[in-house]
Amino acid sequence: MVDGKNASAQHMLVGFIVGISTVMALAILFYLFWKRIIPFLKQPKALKGKEYKSSKYDKISLRCFTIEELERATKNFSQDCLLGSGAFCNVYKGIFELEGILAIKRPHSESFLSVEEFRNEVRLLSAVKHKNLIGLVGYCEEPERDGAKILVYEYVPNGSLLEYMMGNRRRSLTWKQRINIAIGAAKGIAYLHEKVKPSIIHRDIKPSNILLGESFEAKVSDFGLVKSGPTGDQSHVSSQIKGTPGYLDPAYCSSCHLTKFSDVYSFGVILLQLISARPAVDNAENPSNQHIIDWARPSIEKGIIAEIMDANLFCQSEPCNMEVMLKVGQLGIRCVAQEPKHRPTMTQVCRELEHALYSDDSFTNKDSETLGSVQHCDFSQGFVSIEGVRLEKFHIDMDSFSFKSINLRCLENNSISIDIDKNNLT
DSSP states (O other): OHHHHHHHHHHHHHHHHHHHHHHHHHHHHHHHIIIIIHHHHHSOOOOOSGGGTTOTTOOOOOEEOOHHHHHHHTTTTOGGGEEEEOSSEEEEEEEETTTEEEEEEEEOTTOOOOHHHHHHHHHHHHHOOOTTBOOEEEEEEETTTTTEEEEEEEOOTTOBHHHHHHTTTSSOOOHHHHHHHHHHHHHHHHIIIIISSSOEEOSOOOGGGEEEOTTSOEEEOOOTTOEEOOOTTOSOEEOOEEEOTTTSOHHHHHHOEEOHHHHHHHHHHHHHHHHHOOOSBOOOSSGGGSBHHHHHHHHHHHTOGGGTSOGGGGGSSSOOOHHHHHHHHHHHHHHTOSSGGGSOOHHHHHHHHHHHHHSOTTHHHHHHHHHOOOOBOOTTSSEEEETTEEEEOOOOOGGGOOOSSGGGOSOTTOOEEEOOOGGGOO
C-alpha cells in the first residue's frame, strides 16, 4: 500500500517537473520567436550581388516592395498616376495603405540603367539623410519580372524647378522663392561634398533634378550618376563623361577629371536660369548666344541685371530686389569660371546666397524707387508694360526643343551618358 502511494507521488513529481520544463521551454521559444525571428522576418530583403560584399552600404534599412504592391498602388502603372516622364524613366504617384502617397520611379523597358547604377542610388540614399535631399523609402528589384529595378521615394507635391521655368505650373516663382530654392539646393549639394566621407559628386545637377516640397523647399534628386570624390592627396577622380549638355563642366569634358567643382559649374548655370527663366542652351541664330552663360555675362558684368531678368519678376506684388538678383548673377558667373580652382565651393555658394538675401533689410524702399509701380501687367498678352517700357514675354517649350548642332540634340531634362576612349585623348 505504501509502495503504491510512493509510486503515485513519484509519478506526480515527474509529471510536475515535465510540466514545468515544458512551460519553460515554450516560454524560451516564444521569447526567441518574438525577439529574434519576427524582427528578422520584418527586415527588408537584402540586395544581392557581388558589389555589396565590400560596400560600406551593406546594411540597407529600406522597405523592399514587391512588384505586385507597386502595381496595386499605381493601378498597374496607369497614365492617371503618371507624375512625369523623362528619357530613361517614368515617375508615378502610388497610394499605399500604410505609407500613404509615394513617388515611384520606374525605368523604361529600353533604358540602359544598369544594375550597378540602380544599386548605387539605393546604397547612397539609404546612407545619407538631409532635408534638402530627396528621401528614399524603398526599392523593388525582381530580375524575374523583366529585370524590374524600381525606386520608391517620398512624394514631393510641387513638382520640379524645371516645370516652373517652362511655365507648366501656370504660376511664376517670386524672387524670394527662387533664392530660397537656390539656398536649399546648395545646402543639399554641399552636404554631399563636405559632410559625407568619401565625398559624393552628383554629376547631374539641373532644374529637373531639383524638386520642390510642400513649402517650396528644394530637394535634390536623381542620384543614378553619382561618383565618389577624390580622397587623400588626390585632386580629382578620372571618370567617363556623364551628365546633361548645357550643364556639363567644360573642364571635366576636356580632361575626364571629375571634381566637386563640376557640380559647382552646373549649379552656376541654374543660378542664371533662376534669374532669367531661360534654357541652358538656346536655339539662337548667333552661335555665341546659344549658351545662357554667353548670353547673360555681358549684362551681369555691366551691372544691369534687369536686361536678363524674367519678365514675370516685374509683375509681382512685392518689388524684386535688384541688388540681390545682381549678386546672384555675379555668383553664378563665378561658379562657371573656366578654371575649376577659381570657382567657389558649394558651402561658400550657400553662405553668399544667404548673405545676399538677409543682409539688406531696406531693399523694399530702394526697389520701389528703382522699379516704380506696376502700371500694367497682363499675362494674357504677349508682353508686359512697366512704367511705359514694353517688354516682350515669350514661352519656351523645352520638350520640343531642337538644336542646330547634332552634338547637342537632346532634351534639357534628359540625362545622357557620353563614353570617351581615354586612349584616344591627346
